[in-house]
Amino acid sequence: MFTLVVIAHVIVCLIIIGLVLLQAGKGADIGSAFGGAGSQAVFGSMGTPTLLGKLTTGVALAFALTSFWLAIQGHKAPVPILPAAPPSAPAASPAPGPAPAPAPK
Secondary structure: OHHHHHHHHHHHHHHHHHHHHHOOOOOOOHHHHOOOHHHOOOOOOOOOOOHHHHHHHHHHHHHHHHHHHHHHHHHHOOOOOOOOOOOOOOOOOOOOOOOOOOOOO
């Protein structure tokens, strides 16, 4: 389940990046950056919401929900990255050789 939500989160991230880049900026003139006359409604009324704006809102909500869920799940069970002790190597035993010859009587 965790892996599925991580994959969905990455897909939602890519979608929201694409949607934000597709939208036209408000007051993107160079004059608005320095207080020009075109920047009166930067934080004002946005008018009617567009389809792109509604999609962005929905995807942003999905991003927030998956982020919240992943944060909760990541905090539940801490798993160490490295093991507590390195695995022990098996004890070295001498290689079996030819059987010794019986002693003469």
